[in-house]
Amino acid sequence: MVLEGIPAPVWGIGLLLLLMPALASNFVLFQIFGWSFILGTIALSLMVLAGYGGMVSLIQMTVAALAGYVVAILGTSGVPQISLGWPWWLHIPLAILIATLFGTLVGTLAVRTEGIYTIMITLAIAAAFFYFTRQNYGIFNGYTGFNNVVPPTLFGVDWRQPVPFYYLTLGCATLSYLAVVWMARTPFGLALQGVRDNPRRMSALGFSVTAHRILAYAFASVIAAFGGILLVWQNAQVVPGTAGIPQVIDILVIAVVGGLKRPIGPFIRALIYALLSVFSSDILLAFGMSGERFKLVIGLGFLAVVFFSRMACSGCGALDASAWSATAAT
């Protein structure tokens, strides 16, 4: 039943991705595809909240970073005085659990607000997390963070080599994508979309608007936690800057720009973002301009798309949610 919800081009893309190691170099596999799968997973969690739930939440990158931090603290890392060195089958599920709990807690704070308030509150909590991890040295090791956090060697495979890591991230991205496609067609997903469109009618029908929204936050946090663990494994380190404000805004750009309707969107945009980040300095140098200004290119592109695209604004248009639901109720 899930497979009906996947459009045909996605099947083609999936087949191509399965065969990619035969075509691409190790650098492309690890740095570009691996990174874009990870960013796409985290952006997918934001898309679940914004597209299906109507809440633009900026906490997803923080949830992911928290999962990465818990893996570093409970597992092995280059900071032996803090890391506990627990086995993988203990610290990975615990990391997902703790990150999901954090995301759900933020959700309970944020669901009583709507529109611009949700963005402000989640941004404030994300910034507070960044400053807290930067200043706390007992648990989070402050500015230097944790380094040398690598995946465990399971089943005789070193998962940080390019090809196994590529398949690991591809598998996680596929699972998250299928989970979102499945969720959108369950009674919970349909009720969530109803809550997005018209909360007053849904609560008049007897659905608990707050409970659906909090559960959506929990679901999105699980996906973000998976992305966060993969992110810390790819970078082999986790620092406060992993969840800094620029990274939070990057996830927002990847998830929101160009529409919130299709779950494949975040992955495609994450691939474009990864390509831009890696190659735009070369492109700028080829044009004779300074190579450090690549973020300017991304920012200008974001502005252009938001300005000229209505679909992007309808996704970000949680600002108009109150006015829209008022007019839709009449």
Added chain:
Amino acid sequence: MTLPLISSTRADGEAVYLSYPRVRIAILIAAIAIGLAMWFVLNRSRLGMLIRAGVDDRDILAASGVRIQYVFLAVFAFGAGMAGMAGVVGGTFQSLSPGEDTRFLLASLVVVIVGGMGSIPGAALGAVIIGLAEQIGLVYAPTYSVVFTFLIMAAVLAFRPQGLLGAQH
């Protein structure tokens, strides 16, 4: 400027009076004056009436012939001007470094969330609360002062999501 408050006593028993920089008093008076002027314009003038009406119901206001785009553009420009002024004063008075914009962003977000949106007395109250909490926290628990402001914000959100003096929608 020396105030008639005694902060400590020297070894020979003579009192040391607390001295307070005059520029801080000037900033305080300027901020209060600007706040009062803004409240007056927003609540007692025709332009303020247009702005409040535009926030509540934008379409009807546009239908009655008001160029609401220009009104909001003017409000945005005025807000940016105020932020710029605050940046000039704050930047010359305190230090400025590449990470400061995030810190100001966090502080202003928390102040508006605590005080309530659309309410100038709310912004003043939120600024006083958050400013005091952050500075007192810096003295007594330097590493966790940011957490204090965050805890206050979370408490306000848990009990009064629209802010302390925010309008109930």
